Amino acid sequence: MNNTLGIIFSDMQDWSMTELASHRSVAAIPFGGRYRLIDFPLSNMVNSGMNKICVITKSNYRSLMEHVGSGKDWDLSRKKGGILIFPPYAMGEGHGLFNGRLDALKRVLDYITASREKYVVLSDSDMIYNINYKDVIRFHEEKNSDITAVYTRYPLDKTSSVHKIVYEFDDDGRAADILVYPVIKGTQNVGLNTWVMNKEFLESLIYDAIAHNYKDFSYDVLASRVHSIRIYGYEYCGFYAHIDSLQSYYNNSMELLNMEVLQNLFYSKTGPIYTKTKDSTPTKYLNHAKVKNSLVASGCIIEGTVENSIIFRDVKIGKNAVVKNSIIMQHGTIGENAQLDSIIADTYALVNNDRVLLGYSSCPFFIKKHSVV
Structure with missing residues (x-):
């Protein structure tokens, strides 16, 4: 996994969490008594053996930087690799903050191009789960996939589906259709907003996005090119939570009071969830x-x-x-x-x-x- 670059987006759905994200980035939202949402994608990557990770921020990122620091609590304080936080910046005169994942990747194209890793894992910060990306990359290689999307089977209603990406797969596991923020109900293949691809393929997507002024990864890459590129789905079967509103934050937090859920998430065989160490006294x-x-x-x-x-x-x-x-x-x-x-x-x-x-x-x-x- 030393040949895999991790990219975490800190604020992809900040507009849907105005109460919790009004003064902090989505990635810095507290969760579970002592964690922040950034801890989950960071721990997943570190437990998978990845040691080069960058976090792309958008706004209100001070508390996120204070929490992550040098990355030592995730064993990412290194001379080579480690963690790098990109503050928001414009590409040039007349260009404001990024709008969408693809637009965000344009801003860090130089960093991606200079990286020597073979694979890239893209992940949002508002999804909570515990996974080992080694299995995902192995699946990615076996299928000779252009993009491998991590998904889970999850029941939706018409209110919870509007912030989700839903996949339909053929018998071989290749995506036949992709619905972005649909109004749909029933048990669906819900994307975890995590994708694996070869770095060279990601670079080609970014250059194409610059040429055509594409900004949104979900619409302009996944949904519009589902038949022209090889997109396969890797099924994740553990505990999953999507923090996309104040109500979902409350509901998923209360789920942690179930011992089975707590064990599944924090004490999974894939590895623990790390967070910033604080030398507090006992309660x-x-x-x-x-x-x-x-x-x-x-x-x-x-x-x-x-x-x-x-x-x-x-x-x-x-x-x-x-x-x-x-x-x-x-x-x-x-x-x-x-x-x-x-x-x-x-x-x-x-x-x-x-x-x-x-x-x-x-x-x-x-x-x-x-x-x-």
């Missing part, structure tokens, strides 16, 4: 603390009741406070006697004493970063 559970079926990270102080919730690092739950079915991100403070149900509280949120905030599982209440309630 303190004081005399009246009651915690049930919850994920609680380190550095917290809990005096109240926590049920069916995800509590990030350095959160304080006051005396007699009750937090149920909620997500409290790092450095949040819940005052004494407060009651929360179905709440997503962003970082540094403060809920004062005696406040009652009740959302619904089908419509969680969101508290912005640094807000005081």
Whole structure:
């Protein structure tokens, strides 16, 4: 896998997550008590033996750079290879920020051309799964494929399908049709927004995109050329989550309270999920603390009741406070006697004493970063 280059897009669907991505990139959205979304594609690549990875950013990338740093927590702090974060920049006068994956790849064409790797893995940051790309590349070679798309069988409805890419394959596994953001329902071949291809083939796609002013990889390459290039699908069968809205963030976070899901994602045989190491103290559970079926990270102080919730690092739950079915991100403070149900509280949120905030599982209440309630 030393001959494989990894490219991660940090903000492909930031427009659909305005609450969570208003002040950070999609890749930096906290998840699961101590992780960020970038941790999953990064860990997948590192566990597969890849040691040269670049992250293409678009906006609000400060917290992403702080989290990734030199890449040492993923063993990517190296003299050769390692991780490189590309800040957004225009190609020339009159050209703004990129619009779509293909347009983003144009901006880093020099980097791709200078790389000596044979294969390239493209991945978004808003898909959560645990995979070994060695198997995908082996499949890519066996099929002599131009593009190998990773997909999974997943039930959709007409609301969840509009942010998905859906594939239809023939008996040999070659794509016969590709639907981009369709309105569709039923169990479908849902793309994980991850593709493998030879580097030379990717370069030819980028040069062609420059010549014809193509910008969108899904429409201008996959859907429009499904019959002219060899696109094969590699099926992934493990846990999968797509964070494409506030509701999907809440639903998929709550899935982690299922021990089977937790084991499947974080303790898979393909390897662990790495994140930035923080030397926090253990969580303190004081005399009246009651915690049930919850994920609680380190550095917290809990005096109240926590049920069916995800509590990030350095959160304080006051005396007699009750937090149920909620997500409290790092450095949040819940005052004494407060009651929360179905709440997503962003970082540094403060809920004062005696406040009652009740959302619904089908419509969680969101508290912005640094807000005081």
